Amino acid sequence: METDLIWMTLLVFVPSVFALGLLLFPRKWEDAMCWWSLLGTAVTLGISIAIFINYKSGVVDRQGPNNTRADRVAMSLDARTAAMDEAAQEGSSAQFKQNDWVARYPWIARFNIDYFLGIDGISLPLVLLTTLLSFLAMLASFHIKRYDKGDRFVRGYCMLFLLLETGMLGTFVALDFFLFYIFWEVMLLPMYFLIGIWGGPRREYAAIKFFLYTLLGSVFILIALLAFYFSNMRDFVSDKVVAARANRLVETEGDRLPGQQPQEKLAAAKEVVRVNTFDLIVLARAGRAALQYLGNDRNVDAVTVAPAVEEAKAKVAALKEANAAADDISRAEKELAALKAGLNSRLESEWFFTPAFQLTMFLFLLIGFAIKVPVFPFHTWLPDAHVEAPTPISMILAGVLLKLGGYGIIRIAYPICPWAAEYLAAWVAAFGVFNIVYGAFAAMAQTDFKKLVAYSSVSHMGYVILGIAVWNSAANSDAWSWGMNGAMYQMIGHGITSAGMFFLVGVIYDRAHHRNLDNFRGLFEPMPLYGGVSAIIFFAAMGLPGMCGFIGEVMVVFSAWKFAPGGHQWIGITFAILAALTVVLTAAYILWTLQRVFMGTNPAYKNYPDITVWELCCAIPLVILAVVLGVFPPLVLNWMEPSVTHLVDTLVSFRM
Amino acid sequence: MTITLNHYLLLGAILFVCGAVCMATKRNAIGVLMGVELVLNAATVNFVAFAHYNPSFEIEGQIFAMFVIVMAAAEAAIALAIVLNFYNNHATVDIDTAEELKG
Amino acid sequence: MPDFFARPGLLFVLATILPLVSFLLILLASGAWCLARKYRETLGEGPYRFFGGDKPGKLPAYVALAAIFLAFVCCATGFVLYYLDHHKYLHDVEHAEHQIEELEHQLHETEDEATKKQLETNLNDYKKGIPSREREWQRLRKEKWQGTLFTLASIRPSALVDKERGTKLEIGYYIDSLATVMFVMVTFIATLIHLFSIGYMSEEEEEIVEDHYVHGEDGGHYKRRGRFGRFFMYLSLFCFSMLNLILADNLFQVFVSWELVGVCSFLLIGFYFERQSASNAANKAFITNRVGDAGFILGLLIVFGYIGTFNFEGIFTQLRAPIRDAHNSVKTSPVAGRIVRGEVLPLPEEEGGGPGFRFDEKGSQVLLFGRRPHVDVEDVLPTEADGSPRFLTDHGEPQTLTNNPGPADKSTMPYWMLVAAGLGIFLGCVGKSAQFPLQVWLPDAMEGPTPVSALIHAATMVAAGVYLVGRCYPMFTPDVLLVIAYTGAITLFVAASIAIVMTDIKKVLAYSTVSQLGYMMLALGVGGWVAGLFHLVTHAFFKALLFLGSGSVIYGCHHEQDMSKMGGLYPKMKITALTMLAGVLAIAGIPLFSGWYSKDSILAHAIGFAYVHPQHILLFLLPLFTAGITTFYMFRMWFLTFTGEPRDEHVYEHAHESPWTMTTPLILLAICSIAIAWGWPVWDAKSSWLEHKLHTAQHHAVKADFGHVASHHETWPAEAAKPLRFNERHWAHELHDHAGFLALFMVAIGIVFAVLTYYSRVLDPAEAKEQFPGVHAFLVNKWYFDHLYSVCLVRPAIIVARAFRSFDLNCIDGLIHAVSRGTVQLARGNGRFDNGFIDWLVNLTANVTYSVGARLRAVQTGFLRSYVLFLVLAAIGCFVVLSYFVAMATAG
């Protein structure tokens, strides 16, 4: 049994199953539906934790005990997938690794679409974040109401919510681009309805804005997806796959192939066969080849990721090592040369390996994901959507959905189009920095509490972009590694703090029924617990040391310092200084908010009830995480960092 | 003066046409039913005749004839039941009163 | 249970953690208390009252006090242990030095060859003994007094780079003499202030507290619940953060604590958050500090980017040339312990090419040491056969080194970057220590409760900036030190000038704090490391005393802070008045009071510096002049408060002495303020015990810059061998007494003026005010700094923020709306096309179909008989058609 496949499938589809289960409830049992959905999210949370424990023991501790480079390679998705495919090719299901946390199952074989799931240090933290926030958001959803109708319509809400969770989790674990895209779109619709039905007064406007913006991004991603699919990945899959395809070609189109003998026909078929795939691992390999090829003046010798060529190289080396006969060596060398020539011709002719293609597709992917992040100037859906969405949905929106953008960039845009990523690194980083500064300033000017938090999200997600973008040379790869890790950590930290902030805004909105910052004041006296919890969460968002927001920010800013695109170190230094100076702005708007909400006196709010136990149950996990992750980041970094650093390693090591 | 298959077939055709015309001209529901019986009989005649003239289908022809007869019996029973029902509802057996299907 | 005997440094860790435990305990308990309020209330009035209602108990105060007192006990124990360890080493070294001197003397005297040889061997043994003892001591230190607690984040290096270990963010502890002194000082004062607070904050113990500064909705005073527990919770958190700051073994940890103390300060300044002024002040304090912190982060960035570690020792060993060589014998190099500047040049071909390093005192690059494991100091600094250095910076042609330590970009860093790093970190210190130009927050911070002002805004947190400058001293270049000196000088004068006109008793003290911190910065800047930190410690005691005294006055006068309403309080509160007088005398620098020793030391260094660099004479004149001002405004404060006629009968009537919880700390602090710096002989300003203690700390904390090493090697060329600021410190020593006399003179003038003006009333301050209205307004408005910042920074920031918001609303969203409107228009046109043409076609089809159907409807007669006919006809039709096709087929 392939237990990991089952676990991951459960993870993704358990919420959907629970959503279907909601159909069985009588209409009146609204509380029961809520409890049922809560159970669903709790089960999913449990599954994700089980997966985490297994991943930690099965992959991290077994394959990467010392976190050396070899360990990192062994525990990378790349290596684990290769081992799995190898086992599958041999056909012995007994050897199938159960605990490697990648699983492939053919889905639409005609188009080489697989049900291909996998988990590594990049996706797992976000999966955990998603399941946790879904659970908490569901907890916060018990009193959900439609804004003007006043009815609850719980069944629809819970079903959409659970469906949304399936979409989010699927996106994080899918390793097939097509599958990824499907889950990506699956998320879109529930979110649209959740905002559009349960939202505030301008919900339709916000929902449509959200939908259109995101759909625009999806279109860009779709174009890139198709462009990748129609590129020939023949050189970047294993030889056995190529042989299988060639055989099929001989069977179907044998007449049109040159040659008389079956052998000749097979050889000819191998030359012309095309392999189209949505496999992100293979596409990433091709992307690396493009990086090596384009980055070294179109020199085929620089490409080190084509399996067939690498095998031949290894063979030659082994023969030379063993002092084999000169004939054997020369024959092997000839084979190698032939393979290289074939590869070269394909590299030259294939559109995928042109700068134009790489740049275009990178931009498409970047825009597609940047809209989700969101990056200036694609960010204006965010304040509206956040303001109008009901509190739990705001939590999900800020806590998870924004992370999908960052995840997409890390998982898809950078590995598949690394050449363009390096080429445009300075611009991407500039957008990141601009996001930081712009978001902070814009937040300062807001009077709507939720809008302020939304803009602070824009600012904080800028650190993510900056951390991802600070491509560095091999010699300084650890600087970039800090950046990538910082970006990941910032995503987690921001997921916790922003969800917490939106939740807290929701709590006060339930009491005051408005969000105008100028009309609050003096809430600390009637609501000391609420004030304390808020202070912690807001300070965490501010990036106070000892809180989760700080670690990510600091790591990103450190890495930005060493960013030197084209050898211009001043660019990185400028970015780092700007990012560092923004802490003043961040402090200003957060403190100003705290002052306007909690300090002073306001007789109108004198008898407000403090935060209830129920609400506290929602907030306390976030508070604890905000502090624990700030005080002891190795809790996450230990198992996240190898995967992220491996990604950086593979991308920076391209120069000959 | 041999009696060939055609003779039987022509007889069957006469029966068939009579049945069809009967169905078309009777206003009485039972009359229509009679037309149906005639049509079925025509078919039976043809089956038996074919069976006779083609030895390899001798048995099949007769078997089918038998089935047709049985079917006819069943049909008659049902049809009569329907007619009675119709009569109960409309107090008439004039099928022209049953024009709910009129376009 | 950690082994405190093997690793006594953990005592200090324990001391740090104790307040944290207290904080968490109070936090959880008060959280639970809040949570349970609703349920307690449901129990009904009786049980609710029985369980104490909402009255905060004294328990939190006792928990916090116990924690900080235990911490003090730990620190004191650790201090003693460290002192014993260190003292043994110092004693041995001293003994050896003494022996060496004696032997050299004998060697000089004797003529006998054999004896000479014997003496020489002995001499060499002793000379070798010093380094080996030092090595032993270093080992001991590493083992017992230093360590890493845990790693926050570590990124493994890529295998592509041959580095031994990745960069790390760590939490550790690092105990040296400076840290021990600070620990003891902080925990001692904190303990006293906790005790004082139990009395001072007793109002908060009530269930309902009236805030006299805030009006409720009914026009009366605002009523709220008491916050006794919360106050001690914040205090505990602050103590933890502050101790963690001192404990830190790396800059990153310092930064973490730096922000944490900032937050505590924010919380405590905003303790009476109902008052608008308090919440404003809290925000102002935190944001101003954040400006400094931004600079701090930049400093950290540079350190991270070029040096790659935050560990103090790591940074210093990379920046400063090693004092010892690989064999751990003391280095005979003039650059030992210095920042080495030069240029990166390509090596000549015959020497292998590649980048090389050329020494140059004005070079743009700084050499980083220890980057490669095999770089021996001797490789970097080869010596000629005669022992003279091969490179000469001042006197000869700079030479290229053959054994360069590696690729240039990795083993050097730009000099200006080092300056920037120093300035950045110093900016952090400027923020925290309220130095010019970020001094504006500290006076406003007086909105907090007075014990807070005493602890955070006088004794400890604001001194952290000075402490950090002292801690990071080895990484400051002379340029940075000059900036520090001038910052301090400007600050001390500006603040003192404002203090003259303040009438709020706490604000006077706040400005005096700023001014005194300026003194410390000045001292550090001019090379008086010991003097600066010495003053830091003495100031902590007497300023805490003054603040607590003012707290006692305020408490006694029922929260009246304005001195113009006091006067003649001496008979009513004698203990307070006398202890405060001790503080005033100490801060004024009256001989035999602790302030005298430290201030004299500072002025001596300033005069030494000014003597060597006459262009910087201001660095001496300003502090000297300000010494007089200080005396004046401190006596003014004392006279206005305690002497003369009562100016406000109401206040005077109700004034009373404070309870023992408040007076005990006052007395203890007064004793400390007087005697803490005493040494033998007491009347010698240079023989302070504390200063001596800090002197021993200097050697370790400041590395070799101040020449502990150089003193043994007179064979070096005089100039090259002189450690940094040698001349200045020499003259400081020489001119110490002159400075002392000048200072005493100024102090005397200050006292005279104060007495004439505020005691004997010979001079009328109101007249002076009338004569110089401009000056007075200028000072009362604090040199218009707040206005300046408001105009230059705050308003532009708000304008930019509004601009960005409207950009979002109008430009981006406007564009989107325009696009969507266009799309809608397009869609309308499209709709018209659809309706007009395509729908027309569709309707046409439908209509035709309908009419055909309507006609065909007639066929549907509903008569069974006609259907039969149709069937028959259809059959016929089929036959005909089929036969037609069959015919065609057969014909074809």
Add this chain to the structure above:
Amino acid sequence: MILQAVLFYILAILTAVSAVAVVVTQNIVRAATWLLFALAGTAGIFFHLGADFIGATQLLIYVGGTLVLVVFGVMLTAQGPFVNLRISAAEWAISLAVGLLLYGVLAVSLLQVDPPLITTPVEDSRPAPGMPGRSLAGSKHLGAAMLGDRHTTPDATLSAGGVVGDQKRTKMHYLLPFEIVSVHLLVVLIGAAYLARAKRKRGVTP
């Protein structure tokens, strides 16, 4: 041969004339009587074709069963006005025309059927239709065929008792369809009984 031809023509004319009479008779009771003759004539035709069993079945089921049922129905419903329900002459004309047309088409098609099919095989040694002894497809034979036993002599079939050699049982046997038809019939009868049951609720209506 002649006899057979004469017999055929007699039977055929009887049948045809009765069938036409069914059509043209306006009185429903009379039409039922004519139908009786037509069905009996058909039975005669079956006997003439040597299908004794089918003929017997025809007589039993149709003449004896179905027709009785029909008559029964007529009796139940034949109240005054319904006995003679007339239609217009035009309808008559149309029906007649269509019927004749159909007959023409059928006749033309029938006459074009391939000659070899409609001639009796030459080598057939069996007696001509209608002759005694040519009862190969008699009831026994038919019964045997039900069990899948075919092309055997009646005696052999009987002696074998339905248990004959395997090689002969390769063709399909019809027992199962027969049973299915039987059950079908049963179901239909029950259904008919249900449909025709008296509506007690509406007992008011006559």
